[in-house]
Every structure is written in structure tokens, then in C-alpha cells.
Amino acid sequence: MATPDTDVRGHVTVTDVDLYTRMLLIRRAEERLIVACADGSLPGGVHLYIGEEAVAVGACAVMTDRDYVTSTHRGHGHFLAKGGDIDAMFAEIWGKATGICKGMGGSMHVADVSKGILGANGIVGAGFAIATGAAWGAKLAGEGRVATCFFGDGAANQGSFSESMNVSAAWELPTIFVCENNGVSEFTVTSTVTGGTLVDRARAFMPATVVDGNDVHAVRDAVGAAVERARAGGGPSYVEATTFRIRGHLEAEQHMLGGGTYRSEDDVTAWQADDKDPLPRLAARLLADGTCERAALDRIDAEVRARVEAAVAYAEASPPADPDLAPQIMFGPTA
Amino acid sequence: MATPDTDVRGHVTVTDVDLYTRMLLIRRAEERLIVACADGSLPGGVHLYIGEEAVAVGACAVMTDRDYVTSTHRGHGHFLAKGGDIDAMFAEIWGKATGICKGMGGSMHVADVSKGILGANGIVGAGFAIATGAAWGAKLAGEGRVATCFFGDGAANQGSFSESMNVSAAWELPTIFVCENNGVSEFTVTSTVTGGTLVDRARAFMPATVVDGNDVHAVRDAVGAAVERARAGGGPSYVEATTFRIRGHLEAEQHMLGGGTYRSEDDVTAWQADDKDPLPRLAARLLADGTCERAALDRIDAEVRARVEAAVAYAEASPPADPDLAPQIMFGPTA
Amino acid sequence: MARTRLITAVNEALVAEMERDPTLIVFGEDVELAIMGDTRGLVERFGRDRIRNSPICEQTLTGMAVGLASAGFRVVLHLMFNNFIYTGMDAIGNQMAKLRLMTGGQMELPITVIAGYGGGNGNAAQHSDTAYPALMNLGGIQVAVPTSSADAKGLFTTAVRGRTPTFFLEPAGRGGDMGEVPDGEHLVPFGKANVLRTGTDVTLVAIGTMVRPTLTAATALAGEGVSAEVIDPRTLVPFDEDTVLASVARTGRLVVVDEARDRCSAASQIAAVVADRGFATLRAPVRRVTVPDVALPYARNAEAVLIPGPERIAAAVRSVMERQLA
């Protein structure tokens, strides 16, 4: 399979096939997590990104390993799109010593600092400030890096969204705010708890735009423009990607809801249709413009599935987390 | 002297002479605090409102005792404008048992819950959420009350500003956000730490307007419109009053600055001119439109000065705070 | 008497109090569908004026609770997990805890904040803190840690009817244990510990989630001839010092079991009180069985070794018995 090229300087070097492969890797990886979750293989809950892959992949296509991203509780997609290793991620989710965080963080906290992935985060809204701080560091270092903060429509009601936009705007930091607007926050339809529009909030601080988040090219181009502006010292931007969360808030959702509902099944079905789901949409484009034949797509799928199964095997075969580790690494050294 | 009429149902019943008297009471009271501070009579620091009196008085002219206000660290003006008693306020600032908070709160914390004054507050930005909660209560009670949050331009960079505007907008609460934009936050010129404009932030959520904060009629009319809308169920509003802090951030400022400066003395002088200072401006209007003669204004001044001196005498003659009280009232009863 | 989970007992108490007091308002993130189960069914019954999903903005939610209470309402705020207490800490530490004092007693804040605490569910460090030590240190705030369904009902009712901000902390993610719940009105007073098991050799004070492993340890110890008294304080603020001191006066030994991190924990506080007021009756070192100064890891095996279990508790007890014999 095509290895995602994570060291590009702009979007030109990421081919459409690469984009497709990366999105598919996320999709197949998470489909596999559904199974693992259901069969009790995983220590904790998982929040799946299925249906939103175009956002992470489109945005990360215009970044390098030296750029920073902060992610959310729904972070597998960002981790893989930014070049994180699936073996290390699965081992982490399985709670193993070989996990990217040695089993200390788990699904909600996958991080690979060497790739600029400052971590998925269990605190909704935590990434705003961390990305802003990293963006400040990037600006001080003067090497043209950017820091991208992925966050949800629910997170946008946290005050730190406004605070971080303010700091980023006032100090002209290379922060890119990428809102994954999937319309829900846990079991709440976000519009019921939101005044005005998010893009208007952002416009008070910086250039802000809304794109079709299930169109990977649209995301890539909007974030690409933002990244270019940021690298050139033009300050922060906001890009809102409209998308949909196909799965529940987390895999244990049904159990938690106790029969209650918060959105219509019809909506869920509609967003899974081929003209909505980002994967069939990109596949159709690849076929239509002659980039790929159906057989090539099938081959990619087979390769991706094999990669995912290899990661499962790796995770399963790995030794459990070291139970003595936590107290050793909780504190850093003093001097 | 004319006793401020604190139980009006709209601004029509507050005469211009009343507005003038209220503003003057705040001015003379605080001028007296400068003296008390300098001669060491006060236990703690004081933050003076001198130059900004038109904001509190204009806004509170359209409220009743049953409406709520939250105030700031610079809260004497709001307290007096909303009908708080100067004797009880001075006794509080002097740290006496007869203080409105029995000497437990002090200058930064004057509150009179019976008059809807939910308190000056030492935490910058704390009032946003408290006012929003009170506004929710007002809406639930269904008696047409409003909750007004006074806050500074510096406070507007706290995330709870955005959070509270969001809740107020989403739930259509009768919250009035009154920004006292005096251009500074402590020793920082606020524009150096602020991205975009504050009114644009507010516009993303609600009707928002900027008025001349040293024109008491302009403030009264803008807040009046907001209050009317809120009472009628029309939801929150934002009114930004442009004004100027004549004194230092707090009276101990010179000592803290150690010779440093953060704004030009020329600006300070300019804002003290008769065409800027809210008091001479209103006085000139009263004289020009024949409402008052100079002698009447002088008589008001004499009455106000006497009222202030009476309050000083009251505070000085009052017994000290009860040293046993704090542990008794820290916790409320259990059931 | 019905057998229910702790979380269901809270739900029942909340329904009863909402029926009883029309000024009682419930809000928080996802309270309508009730992620924890404790607020389930309320919106259908009482409508969205009485119980309402909030936006995600803990800093403002805690401040709003203060404002809503100031406007004459009784407030129940659901904060979901103890870690989100940090997110909403400003208004907790600076307003809720202090405004009664700072206004000279003018402001009463009948606020109950619910939040789940503790680990054991593979939720990792940002969803497994036991944050009551920070709350206990603030002053002005009561803290309840119910361990049985009956106490959950009784303590919750007392909290809601009170006039002091109270944190009602539930074991996270498990809905608590099953237990009998008295029918009808049931109030459990604050500051009255519950002696769950009497004994003569050692006093075990076990907080919240730690009650169950402590009882298991006590049973095991009984088999070894060690008679352990087990005390559940039920509320940490106020705290029933007298019951603990009276017990230690009989047993001469104290072990405190707490899921909080050790430094400045409730366990340390209780140990300190007994080392002062109960010193004359102590015959052995006061031991604490706590989480060391570490956040809980995700991997179950790594998490499990950090949370006190029956074996660590029993070992601590044995260590103080040995000393005595030596």
C-alpha cells in the first residue's frame, strides 16, 4: 500500500490516491475497533471518527511532521492522518507496553510528540490553548511551522475557544482552528445549546470559512490556504468543516442511553449514503477522473485491511503495560 | 438633596437632576476615598470609578431594585447607582461591623442582595456567569426582571464572556452585557492584548451597540432599549460604553509601578476636560437647557458633599468588624 | 423498600425533591438523556424549564449555579466527572465557597453539584480523578460520598434541602452498588458516620468506593483473628470526628482508606485529626492506604495496582498489628 507521505511541504505532493488510502486506513482501523470493543478486548471506551475522515486527512495533507496538531477525545483519525503509526496506536488502545503512550493514555489520549501530535485529549476544549501555546512557540522559533487545533462544535462553546482565538489574533500566531461540526455533542444536538453561528464567532478574530467537511479536497484547500497564510506570518485562521458522526458518541452509547434517542435514524442513514460519506465520494471521483480503476481501489482496500489486521496482531501479541511505570514517570526530574 | 429613585419602571421617572445627583454622589464619595486611602484609614486597596460614573448611573436608571446587577473590582459606582446605601458602603470599606457585608468583603466586594446587587467581585470576569444564572432565574420566575453584567474591556478576554453570551443567547435570557471600555486592564493597554473588536464578538450572539460612555443619556437610552427588549422576552443584548479611567488601576498604583508608565499623561488630562468628563458634560446640558441654574448645581454639590461626610462619620464611628464572625458564616446550615 | 443501584436511588430522590419544591432546577451537560443515569426521565416529567442540557462550558456552569441560587432557586448542577471540577473550579473556589462569607451572610447558595469520581474503569487520567481533597480545603463547601443506595437517597435529599453548596460525589461509571432503599422521605444527616462493622483491634475508616474492598479486607482479617471496625464517614465536610475518635479509643489503631491521591488527601486529614485529638489512645502508627501521587493509567493492570484493594488494605492492617505484637 501507499505509505502516507507525511513530510510534504504543500498539498501538491499528496496524491488523491494517498488521500484515499489515508482515509480508508482510518475507516478500516475504526471498523476493527468496533469489533474489538464489542468482544471486550479493549480496557476502556472508544470514540469513533467514522464518517469524518476527510477532515483530518484533508487538513493534515498540508502539514509536515514538524507542524503541531492538538486533537480531541475522537482522536484516532487525527493521529493516523498526521502520520502516527497504527501499530503503536492499536497497542495503546489495547493497553499494551508497546503502545505509543506505553498504555498510560489509551484511546482518548494517543500522542506522538515526535510527529507533532500533541495528543488526543479527554478534556473537551483543552486543545485550544495547547495549540495556541505551540503556535506561539512556532512563531518564536521562526521556522514556519503551524499549530492546528481540531475541535468539535460542542467544544466551541468552551470559553477557551474565544480566549485562544483572541491570543492567536492579537499575537498573530500561526494557529489554525479546524472545527469538526458534526452537529452533536455527546447526546445533545449542538444547535439546541448554541447561540448564533460558530463561524461568526471566529470572524470577530480572524479569516473564517465553512467548507463541506466530507469533501477531502475542500478541506485540504481551505486548510491549505490557512496554513500558507500562517507560515507567511499572516496569523491565525478558522476553518469549519461540516460533517457527521456516523457512530454513537462512544461505542457504549446504547447502554448509556437506556432507550433514549437524540437524533433521527434517518439522518444517520442519509449521511451514510454514497453521496455523503467521504470515502465513496472520493472513490467515485477517482474512478470518474480515471485516476483509478475499481480493481485498484479494491487492492488498496485489501492492503489497508491487511495493515489493520497486522496492527491488531501486533497489539494482541504485545506485552501488557508495565504496572510499575506510572509512578516512575508521573513526575519529571527536578533539574 | 434628591434621593436617587431606585424603584422606577423605566427611565422616564429619573430626572436629569437625579442622574446628575447620582453621578456626583459617586464622584464625591470616591474623591473622599482618595483622601482616606492616602491617610491610611482603609484596611485594603481601592479601585476607583472616577470618570466612568455615567455608565453605572445611565444603566441603573432603567432598572428597579428587583433587577439584578453584577459588578467588578471597580464596584462603588454600580453599588451606589443601583441604590446601595453609602453609609453601609463606607462602613464596609472602612472594615466595620456595620458595613453592608459586615466588614467581610471590603471595597472590592460590596453587595446588597436586597437591592439586586449581587456583588462587586475580585475575580475578573466572574460576573458574566453569575449574571447569566440570575437572568435564567429571572426568566424562570417570569416577572420581567433583567440581570445586568458590568465588566471591563480586559474582562472581555475571559472565555466566560463568550460562554455566558452563548448561554444567554441560546436560552434567550434577559441578560444585559454592559462593557465599560476604558482602554486599560491594570497596567496593560487592552488593545495590545485584544484581537478584533469586542462589539464584533458580541454581534455573533446578540444585538450589540457601542455608545459614548461619558454621555449618561446615551448609556441610559441604549441600556433602556436592551432592558425593554429583555423584559419583553427578546433575549440578551450587549452595550459597550466607551469611557476612561481617570485614576490609576488602584490607589496604590504609583507604588506598584516603580516608576514605570503605561499610558500618556496627556490622555488622562484630555479625558478630564469639561467636554469629556461626564459630570461637567451633564452639568453644561442642565444649564444650557434651563433645567438648573448654577446655584442649584452648587446646592446639589453641597448636599452631596455633606452626605459623603456623614457617611465617613458613620463609618468612622462604627464598631470594628466582629472577629468571631467569619467562621460562623462561612458555611450555611445543612438543612 | 426496593433494591436499586445507587444511581437509581439518587434519581428517585431527585424526582421526589423536584415534586416537593418547584424552585428546584437541574442543569448540566446531557442531563436530559442522563449519561450517568441519575437524571433519567426527569425532562419528560418536569419539562425543560426544570431540567436542561447545557452547552459545554463548565466555568460558566458553576458560576451560573451561583447566579441562579442568588435569584432564589435551588440548584442541582451535574458536572459529570470529577476532572471537570477543575474546569469549573474558578466559580467553585472563588465564588461558591466564599460568597456567603464575603457578603456578610447575605447570600445563601443552596447548590448541589453532582460528579462521578474514581477509577477502575479504564477511563484514564482525565476521567478518573478523586478530587474531594481540593474541595475539602476550600471551606464553605460540603462534601458527601455516599456508598449505599439508602445513603445516596438520604444524603442527596439532605444536600438538596440544605442551604450550603454541597458536592455529592458518586462512584463513576458503575452506577454504584445495589442496595435496599427506604420508601418515602428519607434523610441522612451530614456529619454522622456509619459504623458498618464493629471490631476491637483496629479502626478502618473507608471513604466512598473504598468501603467495599475494606469490608472484604475486614472479613479476611477476621479469619486471621483480627477484629476490625469499619467506619464509613458518609460526609467528608462536615466530618464526624467523634465517632472515629471513639472507635480509636477502643481499638487503639487506625487505618484510613481513600481513593484520592495521598498528598493532602482526606486520609491524611483524618490521620492528622486522630494523631492530635486521639493521640493518647493510639497504640500503633496511623496508616493510610491511598493512591500514590500518580494519576491513573489507562491499562487495566496498571490502574489496578494503584487503587487500594482488599489485599493492600489487609496488609496495612497487619503491619500495625505486628508492630503492636513486637
Add this chain to the structure above:
Amino acid sequence: MARTRLITAVNEALVAEMERDPTLIVFGEDVELAIMGDTRGLVERFGRDRIRNSPICEQTLTGMAVGLASAGFRVVLHLMFNNFIYTGMDAIGNQMAKLRLMTGGQMELPITVIAGYGGGNGNAAQHSDTAYPALMNLGGIQVAVPTSSADAKGLFTTAVRGRTPTFFLEPAGRGGDMGEVPDGEHLVPFGKANVLRTGTDVTLVAIGTMVRPTLTAATALAGEGVSAEVIDPRTLVPFDEDTVLASVARTGRLVVVDEARDRCSAASQIAAVVADRGFATLRAPVRRVTVPDVALPYARNAEAVLIPGPERIAAAVRSVMERQLA
């Protein structure tokens, strides 16, 4: 050797470290004009890329410190007053304290947070908290409470050069005491207590602002024939248990003096440790002299009675001496 105020010693240490390490960045509200004095003159010397006034947004400032450190910088964040720790608590409790663990050690966060603590200045409850108990309970965070100018310089330098988030807490509003400061590089290790006065009858552990009244009390007690040893722990995390235990092993008595509120205070933690590890050597109850569970009032007379002073400290010591004599 020069005599300076504590706050000036911090200023000097900060200048030296900024000279030494070009990746050291300072930010916070009003740090350019330096409301506390500790960052005065830095902007003229190092420019606004190295030290910068921030907007008022503590929640984001603490999170930014994490991000800036992740990007390879050393960070000094000034939070002004301990009460604003609550405002910025989310990223302190959920990120700063935990990310090293949660990333399996990938993330190191060389962050020093400065904030003033304590009362005695008529600042009222929202500007006078002593918040270190909450920080101590988090784990993952170091806490330094310098009491002399020399230690301020030495501990600050150690904090800034370290690789663990550290809260450096200064006495608020007074600039601290005057004292000699060693010239040139001066490091004071963390976790090493300072025995300020030796004695044989009782060990007094005094934290931060409490050192001075404790020394006064010790002098008064000497006049009554009571020989008190006074220990300044200097850092609360890590804490030098050995020095305290060794002292108690000689004196047999312990009184801990702490300006924090009593419940779950540092005093309680120290008392608990000694009641466990030092039990065999204790000859009297372990007393705590603390602020009761109350926030500090504005009026000076009402504030003064709550903050431990020489008389309360001496009385506590006498009470444990009497017991022994009885």
C-alpha cells in the same frame, strides 16, 4: 552577597536564567510592568518576544504554557495571585500535572508558575488564598515555598532549570522579607528542608509565611525553657520527610504551622506522615496551627485572628509540652 527583598532575588534569578537560556519565555498578565516586582525590567532587557503581557484569560494561559513547553521552550507563567490558580485550574489539573504520565513520558513540561499566596494585607477572600494543598494533591507538580531571599533565588533557579511543572509561590503583596543573597549561580535543591533553629523539646515545621512567626514563637518559648527546633521544608513537593522524622525522633513532639486552611492542608499531610512513619518516636499529640476552614475576611482585625501568629503557635507548643508533663 547583597541584601534584597525576596521578590528582588527572584527577579535577579530570572534575569540570570534568561541570559543563560534563550529558550526561556515569560508571560502573564502585566508582567511587563510587573505588578509584583519580580519581573520588573525584563522587557527592556529581553524584549517582548521573551516576556510579554497576556490578555486576562487564565484558563488559556495555563494551557498555553503546556503548548509552549511542548514546542521546546522553557516557560515561566505568572498567575499573580493564588486565587487565580482556580481560574486556570483546568489545564493545571488535567494537562500540566498529567501529560507526562499520559503520553508515556513523551512530554516533558519545564514550566514554572509564579503566584502570590496568603493574607495579612486586607485583600479579602478572593486575593488571599493559600492554594498549595490542591496543587500538592494533583501529583505531577512540584511546589516550592521560599521563605528567604537566598532560598528564593536558589529554588527559583532550580525550578526553572527543571523538567517538571513547578509552582513557585511567593508571599503576596509584601515582596517578602529582606535577606542576604549569594552572588552568582545559586541553586537550592528541591526536597531538602532547612533547619533554621535547633532544639530538643519540640519540632516545629513552618511553611512559607509561617516561618517568621514560628521563629518568634520559638524565641519566646526559649525564654520559658522550651527548646524548639524550627524546620522550613522549602518545597512541599517533593517533601523532605527524613529531616522532619529525624528531628521528631529527637524531640518526640511535632507542631506544624501552615497558612493554608486546615482541611487537607500541608500541615495535615505532614502530621499524617509523622503519625505513621514517626509514630514510635512521638511522645505527644501532633498539633496543627492553621487557618480554620474559613476564607480570610477583609477587615484587618477579623483577618488577623485567623492567620497563625506567634501566640497561637506558642500556645500549641505549650499544650503538647503540658501533656508530656502531666
